[in-house]
Every structure is written in C-alpha cells, then in structure tokens.
Amino acid sequence: MRRIMATLAATGILAAPAYATDITALSPAERAAFGRAVAQYLHANPQVIADAIEAAQPKPPDLYAEDRERDLSLIAQHGKMLFDRNADGFGPTAAPVVIALIRHPDCPSCDTAEADLRALSKQVPFRTRLLSMEEAAPFMAAMDMTDAPAYVFENMVLSGAMPPAVIERYIKDRLP
Known part of the structure; x- marks a missing residue:
C-alpha cells in the first residue's frame, strides 16, 4: 500500500x-x-x-459450537474428579499433562488402553487418572456417554479404543 x-x-x-x-x-x-x-x-x-x-467469503456456521462449549463446561465442572493427581492412577503426579481413562472391568479394549498408556508413560511425561465407569458415572451421564474406554483431556473427550499413536500425539500436543 x-x-x-x-x-x-x-x-x-x-x-x-x-x-x-x-x-x-x-x-x-x-x-x-x-x-x-x-x-x-x-x-x-x-x-x-x-x-x-x-x-x-461468508463464514460457515459452526454447527458444533454449542455442543463443544457444553462439553468443555462439563469437563471443567467435573475436573476435580477427572484430573485428581493424587487419586488412583500412574505417571508422575507433577507431570505437565493429566488425562483421565474411564474404563470398565470387563472390557478388553479398556485393558489394552491402560496397557498402552502405561507403556507410553515410560517415554512421555504425563499422568493418567484411572476411573471406573461407576466412579465417572455423573460425568458420563452428563456427557451422554455409555461406552468405555474413554480418554478425557482438559479440552476434549475421545470415546472408544484409540491407537497408541493418536493418544501419544494428543498428549505431546499438550506438553509445554
């Protein structure tokens, strides 16, 4: 100009x-x-x-904005229970990232998810908070979730079995 x-x-x-x-x-x-x-x-x-x-160009409407805001609000409301560093879990309590793994006792994919997270925690500094579906029932009901495993991050929820590389990427993206 x-x-x-x-x-x-x-x-x-x-x-x-x-x-x-x-x-x-x-x-x-x-x-x-x-x-x-x-x-x-x-x-x-x-x-x-x-x-x-x-x-x-007109901006397309964000069809999921309300759902996303609702989910983020529910994660924040249940954050103390989901991300309690001193509750049942593994990985360093001072780790920069904490995720919650919601699992069911009779769930082979939940066992695999936990094993994958345990292996990953030996290489990447993060903490996993382990929760049974019963412990996480208020959160799951609020989120309309019925399946395990579920991985809960401070800003998103992944429901169902995930490849270790996907979880690793999400964790590494949150590291300082």
Missing part, C-alpha cells in the same frame, strides 16, 4: 490533500497512472487479492 501511495504522490494524484481528491474526477492521465500503480502493487503483492477474496 505504501508503494501505491508513493507512486500516486509522485504522479501528482495525491498532490492535493486527501480529503480534496475526488477519485472519480481523475483525468485520463491520472486514471492511467493510478491503474498502473495498482496493477504494479497487486502484481508484487498477490496475497492482497487472496486475502480480500477470503474476507469476502
């Missing part, structure tokens, strides 16, 4: 004060100079056009 203004000033288009310049009353020579300056600027700065097009 500075280049355009410099070019316009040099060509005399902006010789008068800005409030006195009527862009619709430019002479043919001024209009041509202005056009060249704008074209030169846009050629050198194509992102300006992309930004303008993007800004003009």
Whole structure:
C-alpha cells in the first residue's frame, strides 16, 4: 500500500490533500497512472487479492459450537474428579499433562488402553487418572456417554479404543 501511495504522490494524484481528491474526477492521465500503480502493487503483492477474496467469503456456521462449549463446561465442572493427581492412577503426579481413562472391568479394549498408556508413560511425561465407569458415572451421564474406554483431556473427550499413536500425539500436543 505504501508503494501505491508513493507512486500516486509522485504522479501528482495525491498532490492535493486527501480529503480534496475526488477519485472519480481523475483525468485520463491520472486514471492511467493510478491503474498502473495498482496493477504494479497487486502484481508484487498477490496475497492482497487472496486475502480480500477470503474476507469476502461468508463464514460457515459452526454447527458444533454449542455442543463443544457444553462439553468443555462439563469437563471443567467435573475436573476435580477427572484430573485428581493424587487419586488412583500412574505417571508422575507433577507431570505437565493429566488425562483421565474411564474404563470398565470387563472390557478388553479398556485393558489394552491402560496397557498402552502405561507403556507410553515410560517415554512421555504425563499422568493418567484411572476411573471406573461407576466412579465417572455423573460425568458420563452428563456427557451422554455409555461406552468405555474413554480418554478425557482438559479440552476434549475421545470415546472408544484409540491407537497408541493418536493418544501419544494428543498428549505431546499438550506438553509445554
């Protein structure tokens, strides 16, 4: 934009004060100079056009905003129970990340989830809070959850068995 203004000033288009310049009353020579300056600027700065097009696009509605806010609110309301560093679990109590694993005693995928988290905790500093479905019943009812395992982070819930690499990525993304 500075280049355009410099070019316009040099060509005399902006010789008068800005409030006195009527862009619709430019002479043919001024209009041509202005056009060249704008074209030169846009050629050198194509992102300006992309930004303008993007800004003009209507933003799609966030269909899940209310659900997401509700879930985050419920996680926060139950946070003391979910993320109690001194309750049943494993990993360092001072770890920078705490997740809750909600499990059922007769659930092979819950056993696998716990084993995967235990193995991962030997490599990555995080704490896992272990909760039975009974202990987590108020949270699960509020969230309309019925299945285990469930991994609860401070800002999201993953329900069902997850590959270790997925959980590792979510944990590492939260590390300082």
